[in-house]
Amino acid sequence: MKSILLPFSFFAVLLFAIPCKAENVRIRPVLALSSDQSSILASYKEYSEGSVQGAGSKLRISYHSSSPLNGYIAILEGTTYNPANLYHFLLPADAGGTATIDLTALTTWNGSAHSYYLNFLSDADDTDAEFSQMQFLQTTAGDLIGASLQHLMQVEPYWISSAHFLRGYTILGIPFSILLELLTLIVIGIILLRKGTRALAPVLCILIASTFLYALRFDVDLLVYTERHLNEWWRKHTYGEARDLYSVSDALKNDIALHPETSASVNVCFDSTDYYAKLVRYFLYPIPVSITGKQEDKMTHVLVTRKTQWSYDGTILHCGEINQRAKRIQTFNDGSALFSLPSS
Amino acid sequence: MTQFIIFIGWTGILMIEGFCIATLIARITDFKQRLALALPCAALSNVLILFLNTVIHVPLKPAVLLLEHTLVVITIFFAQKNVRLILVQPCKESTTMNTKIVRSFCRTILLISLLFSFSHAVLLPSYQIDSFTNWTMRSKISFYDHSIAFDTDESRGMAKPQYPILVHSLQIIVNEGNREWNDHSANAILWLLTLSSFTALFLLLQRLRGTDVSLLAVTLLISTPLLGFHLAVQYGDIHLVTMLLLSLAALLLWLEEKNMSWLSLSALFVTASVWTKSEGLIVGLLPWLCLIALLCRTSNKITVVSWHLAILSLSFLWPLFLIIRGLGLTPHETDFHIAFHPEGFLQALSGLFAAGSFGVTWFCLACAMLLLTILAYRKDPRVDQTMLLTSLWGLAALVIVLFTYLFTPNVAFLLSGQSYYRPLMIPVSMLILSCFASWKLDLHKYK
Numbered sequence: 001m002k003s004i005l006l007p008f009s010f011f012a013v014l015l016f017a018i019p020c021k022a023e024n025v026r027i028r029p030v031l032a033l034s035s036d037q038s039s040i041l042a043s044y045k046e047y048s049e050g051s052v053q054g055a056g057s058k059l060r061i062s063y064h065s066s067s068p069l070n071g072y073i074a075i076l077e078g079t080t081y082n083p084a085n086l087y088h089f090l091l092p093a094d095a096g097g098t099a100t101i102d103l104t105a106l107t108t109w110n111g112s113a114h115s116y117y118l119n120f121l122s123d124a125d126d127t128d129a130e131f132s133q134m135q136f137l138q139t140t141a142g143d144l145i146g147a148s149l150q151h152l153m154q155v156e157p158y159w160i161s162s163a164h165f166l167r168g169y170t171i172l173g174i175p176f177s178i179l180l181e182l183l184t185l186i187v188i189g190i191i192l193l194r195k196g197t198r199a200l201a202p203v204l205c206i207l208i209a210s211t212f213l214y215a216l217r218f219d220v221d222l223l224v225y226t227e228r229h230l231n232e233w234w235r236k237h238t239y240g241e242a243r244d245l246y247s248v249s250d251a252l253k254n255d256i257a258l259h260p261e262t263s264a265s266v267n268v269c270f271d272s273t274d275y276y277a278k279l280v281r282y283f284l285y286p287i288p289v290s291i292t293g294k295q296e297d298k299m300t301h302v303l304v305t306r307k308t309q310w311s312y313d314g315t316i317l318h319c320g321e322i323n324q325r326a327k328r329i330q331t332f333n334d335g336s337a338l339f340s341l342p343s344s
Numbered sequence: 345m346t347q348f349i350i351f352i353g354w355t356g357i358l359m360i361e362g363f364c365i366a367t368l369i370a371r372i373t374d375f376k377q378r379l380a381l382a383l384p385c386a387a388l389s390n391v392l393i394l395f396l397n398t399v400i401h402v403p404l405k406p407a408v409l410l411l412e413h414t415l416v417v418i419t420i421f422f423a424q425k426n427v428r429l430i431l432v433q434p435c436k437e438s439t440t441m442n443t444k445i446v447r448s449f450c451r452t453i454l455l456i457s458l459l460f461s462f463s464h465a466v467l468l469p470s471y472q473i474d475s476f477t478n479w480t481m482r483s484k485i486s487f488y489d490h491s492i493a494f495d496t497d498e499s500r501g502m503a504k505p506q507y508p509i510l511v512h513s514l515q516i517i518v519n520e521g522n523r524e525w526n527d528h529s530a531n532a533i534l535w536l537l538t539l540s541s542f543t544a545l546f547l548l549l550q551r552l553r554g555t556d557v558s559l560l561a562v563t564l565l566i567s568t569p570l571l572g573f574h575l576a577v578q579y580g581d582i583h584l585v586t587m588l589l590l591s592l593a594a595l596l597l598w599l600e601e602k603n604m605s606w607l608s609l610s611a612l613f614v615t616a617s618v619w620t621k622s623e624g625l626i627v628g629l630l631p632w633l634c635l636i637a638l639l640c641r642t643s644n645k646i647t648v649v650s651w652h653l654a655i656l657s658l659s660f661l662w663p664l665f666l667i668i669r670g671l672g673l674t675p676h677e678t679d680f681h682i683a684f685h686p687e688g689f690l691q692a693l694s695g696l697f698a699a700g701s702f703g704v705t706w707f708c709l710a711c712a713m714l715l716l717t718i719l720a721y722r723k724d725p726r727v728d729q730t731m732l733l734t735s736l737w738g739l740a741a742l743v744i745v746l747f748t749y750l751f752t753p754n755v756a757f758l759l760s761g762q763s764y765y766r767p768l769m770i771p772v773s774m775l776i777l778s779c780f781a782s783w784k785l786d787l788h789k790y791k
Contacts, residue, residue, distance in 0.1 A: 010672040034451065040785045079615075155698060163577045166569050168700020175698040197719055200726055204715070204783060208560065214703035215567030219453060222460040222572065225538070230463055235760045236648040239468055246469060278476040281501050283469075285481070286488050288500075 023097040029073055029087035029106065034157060036243060037088065038271075039335050040070050042308045044121035051076060055113035056136025057143035059101040061091070065129035068093050069120045073101065075108045076115040084157075084167070100137070104147035107154055109343070110172035111139045111147075123327075148172055156221045160228075160241055160275050169217065185211040236333075242279055243334035247304070249283035249340055251330050252301060256287060262343060264277060266301045269293045269310065269319035276305050293320040300343070302326060305336040312337070350521040351529045355536065357410075361417045362386030367610055368424035370594075371605040377551075380544035381609075383537050384590055387583075388616040388658075391513040394492065395661065401482060403490040406520040443556050449562040457566045457575060458539075464576030465535040469527050470646075472577050478504050479579055483515035484525045494669070505671055510619040510663050511580045540567065543588035548593040552600055561780040565589070568776075571702040571769050578785045580621045581766045585773050587617035588628055591772055592737060595632075596781045597729055599639065604651065607636075611652040618659040622674060627741040627770055629659050634775055635737050639730070656773060677723070685755035692750060701765040705772055712779050720782070732782035738774035745771060 005012035052059070059073075069091040074081035085108055091099055103109050103116075124130055151171045156162070169176035188206050191199045232238050237247050256264040266289045268277035277291035280303060290296055302322060304310050310319035317339055326339035362382030369385070372378060393412050397404055464471070470480050483504040485493040493513070494505035498741055514537065515530035542562055549558035566572050574582040591613035597605035615633045617624035629736070631654075640648050696706045713735065719727045745767045748759040757763035 038492065160473050161761060162573060163474070163579065163766075164763065165695070166573065166700035168569075168703070177700070177702075177704050177707070178698050179396070180704050181697065184708065184711075195723075197715070197724070200715065200724075200783075204712055207712050208564065210704050211564060211708045212449070212567065214705075215453060215564075215569070215572075218569045218572070218700075218703065219456045219567065222456055226463045227459050229468060233468055240471060242471060275473050275476075278473060278501065279470075282476040282481050282484065285484055285501060285525075313591060323465075329756045 012115055024097045025055060025092060025094075026102065027089045027091070027099050028102045029071075029089040031157060032072060032086040032088040033084060033159065035088070036241075038306050038308065039123060040088075041063075042335065043123050045125050046127050047119060047121045049117070049119040051115050051117050052134050053115045054136040055111065055139065057102070057104050057109075057111065057139040057147070058137040059103055059116070060098055060133075060135050060137060061101065061131060061135040061299070062098045063091065063094065063129065063131045064096040065091065065093055065122070065127065065294040066095075067124045067127065067129075069122055069127075069129055071101075072117075073106070074117045075105075076117050076204065081117050095275060101245060103136075104143055107151050107192065108171050108173045109147065110174075111144055133164060144172065151215070152176060155224050156218065158225055158240055160273075166218075176217070178315075180214055182211055238334070242276070242333040244336055245276055245279050245334075248303060248305070248332055248336050248338060249280055252280070252284060252303065253287075255301070255329055255338070255340060262299045262300055263298070264288075265298050266290070266303060266304045267293070267295070267296055267299045268305065269306055269322055270304075270306045272306065280305075294323070295322050295324065299324075299341050301329075301338065302339045302341060304339070312339070321335065347522050347526045349530060351518050351526070351532065354502060354518045354520065355533065357413050357417065358383060358386035358390060358514075361389055361413060361420065364417060364420040364424050365389060365612075366609075367426055368420055369605065370609045371427055371603075374547070374551075377544065377547045380540055380547050383540040384587065384616065385612065387510055387514055387537060388612060388619060390517055391508075391510040391616075391619050392511040392658065392661075393518065394509065395665075398492045399665070401491075404486070404492075404516060404520070405490055409517060409520050418507060446556055447559060452557045453563050453567050457572050460572070461535060461538070461575035465538075465578065466528060466532045470531060470578065472579065475578055477502055478507055479511060480515060480527070480530055482507070483512040483519075483530060486512060487516050487519050487525055494671070496671075503536070506622060506666055506674060507580070508619045508621060510616060511578075511583055531578050534583070535575075538575055538582055538586060541583075541590060545586070545589050545593055548590070548597060549777075549780070552593075552596055553784075556785075557780055561777060564705075564776055564780075565773050568705050568769070568772060569703050570765055571773060574766075575768065579766070581769060584617055584621045584624055584628075585769050587613050587620055587624070588770060589773055589777055590627070591617065591632065592734060592777050595635070595776075596731060598681075599734070604648075607648065608652060608655065611655040615655055615659045619662060622663075623767060623770070625663065626657065627744050627767075629656070631737045631740040634740070635734065638736070639733065681753055682751050684751055685753075688750050688755040688758045692746060692764065695758075695768070699765075700766065702772060705776075709772065709775050709779065713775065716779060716782055726744055726784050728782045728784060732778065734781065735775055735778035738771045738778055741774060742768075742771035 048208050071089045071091050072086055073089065074086040085106070087106055089101060113149055120129065148171050152169055154169065156166055171179060184206060188203045191202055191206065229239060239246065252266060264287050266284060266287060268280055268289060268291050270277055270293065274291050277289070281289035281291060302317060302319065307319060312326065312328060315325055317324055324341055326341050329338040329340050331337045359382045361384035363378050365385040366378040366381040370381065393409065393416065394404060397408070402408060468746050470476070475481065482493055485500055485502060487497070492509055493502060494501050496505060497503060511534065514533045516532045518529045519525055546558050546562045549561055566575065571582070571585065591610045594606045594610035594613060598604070598610060617628035636648060665671055695701065716727050716732055720729045720732045723729070748754050749764045754763065
């Protein structure tokens with residue numbers, strides 16, 4: 001059981017900007033949900049969380065730690081944050097130095113004062129990490145312009161939820177669609193005021209052009225998805241959030257095929273969303289796959305995937321309600337592990 | 345290799361079947377139009393065959409299905425042989441710099457969408473969660489069962505037997521003959537259906553308003569973010585949208601050419617929409633009937649409806665079947681508790697105008713519709729008032745969607761983001777089509 005101690009000490013510093021160059025490590029956080037965080041969440045031993053409040057384009061952290069720290073940052077909305085807007089960064093081990101976190105990487109950032117949620121995770125059993133100071137660096141006009149461009153070019157996340165809705169783009173916290181609509185409204189307003197309804201064609205053309213402008217931006221992301229997903233599929237046989245589960249399904253089928261005399265039955269042990277279990281169930285059908293995570297009769301295989309707390313001592317597998325003798329068949333890069341169970 | 349041959353074989357049979365149906369129903373001579381309409385038409389005949397097998401308890405086996413499809417092809421082939429086709433001279437179009445720029449731009453956008461959809465729908469495996477439950481999973485279970493699956497407890501992976509089976513039927517048929525389910529075949533046939541549908545839509549619109557307007561309209565549709573994304577997603581939503589668009593396009597051609605064959609084609613596709621998703625009944629068939637009642641002269645109404653009764657009656661087979669089996673028409677039991685849910689109002693508004701699913705499309709559409717309506721009211725010759733009336737269909741669909749998510753417990757799906765945006769693809773696409781049809785644009789005037 002992980003200890004929930006607060007060995008760190010850090011405190012919020014409201015800044016009065018000190019105009020100086022950022023030194024040492026410059027860090028640009030990335031969207032946490034754009035990569036698999038389960039291995040980080042499974043391996044941390046200690047953590048500390050809190051909030052800092054201030055205005056600035058960068059957050060300079062003075063700290064020391066003999067081991068790297070996984071950091072998470074998000075802009076608080078009231079007392080909570082949107083998990084879809086949580087960002088991850090890595091603080092390298094440092095005997096005593098500073099790291100400058102680029103806050104403009106957060107798409108909801110806009111230069112005004114915010115409360116930021118911060119969380120640090122350490123893999124060390126007894127961490128010596130300490131934060132001596134956190135200060136915001138003043139926002140410049142260049143920061144605002146740079147952030148605007150960065151925000152517009154942030155790729156729409158390709159999530160499992162994307163088939164239901166798309167987040168869209170925000171520039172300094174304002175939806176890009178709203179900005180474009182305002183601009184379009186101004187332009188067609190001017191045209192209509194000057195020419196009245198005689199200007200039907202120009203107005204409709206402006207409306208079409210505005211729609212295409214947004215579409216062009218999204219089409220860039222479609223190209224990015226095409227290149228990225230084909231590349232990873234052909235090189236690593238992984239795909240998006242599913243990652244190695246296609247290889248897992250193939251490995252399961254192959255192992256089951258080695259024992260045709262046995263009536264196979266697979267159980268998937270996982271946390272949070274059942275997406276991964278359902279994917280495996282689909283690709284394995286008609287081999288029955290249970291996604292209950294419970295001890296069931298006649299199980300021949302157990303797949304552990306996206307599970308933060310489980311253990312295997314070489315003989316006994318403990319995962320959820322499953323506590324059974326098992327033999328590990330294969331582990332995968334995404335942390336999934338495949339086990340076969342001895343027949344009773 | 346064998347699976348590829350089986351896929352090509354079944355696709356060929358479906359194309360021939362659909363080609364004959366398009367010739368019989370639409371009575372058009374244009375080869376490209378009939379070819380493009382083939383797969384959407386065959387999707388309906390295919391689902392009816394599998395449905396018949398389900399009702400009379402005939403197993404879904406390759407030999408049986410092959411025989412049935414062959415009989416259908418032969419029957420329709422001989423039926424359409426005696427059909428008098430209507431020859432229409434294609435309109436001559438010239439190109440200017442404006443049109444060249446427009447066409448180049450549109451082709452670029454369409455190429456990007458084609459690359460994205462082909463790579464994700466065909467080359468990559470199934471990925472979306474509903475594919476592993478209500479859609480491809482059900483098809484796979486049905487394939488191995490040799491009958492349409494009606495599970496209600498999700499023990500095997502599916503739990504919503506109320507879903508109509510047009511999409512599933514296509515996925516099943518192209519796998520018949522395989523020893524094992526082929527995921528790529530199942531997704532490829534749906535991708536081909538989408539491609540055919542949009543190609544057919546382009547060709548129908550081209551007949552109505554010329555190449556440039558048609559290209560603009562189709563490009564605008566496909567580049568609507570969520571719709572473009574769904575080209576690669578094998579849910580029924582995109583096929584419901586395309587069936588309704590084809591139905592509307594055929595209806596527009598009926599209004600323009602006064603040829604009853606187009607209305608028959610429109611009736612066929614609205615029927616197909618009911619077989620694609622249950623929403624097809626509420627946002628498809630019912631508004632279609634109301635629109636026909638509005639557009640037809642009093643003396644014609646009964647003639648028109650009775651003429652198409654045979655096609656339209658096919659729409660009610662699936663709902664009747666569900667009721668007889670005691671399954672209910674919707675998997676959501678609380679759909680009929682009506683009360684206003686104010687907590688969803690801002691989210692609904694944001695979904696239309698601020699979020700990424702539709703970008704600025706809804707805003708621009710609203711502006712365009714307002715302008716066109718004002719001009720139509722003033723009887724401006726640049727706006728075709730009759731065509732603009734067809735926007736009532738899209739508006740009705742919008743009202744129904746908003747009502748469903750603001751006045752029933754489905755507001756929970758709006759707030760969680762699980763739904764609302766997908767059904768909105770229907771009204772946005774239909775309104776775009778109606779707008780383009782009602783705008784008498786001549787790009788050649790603007791040099």
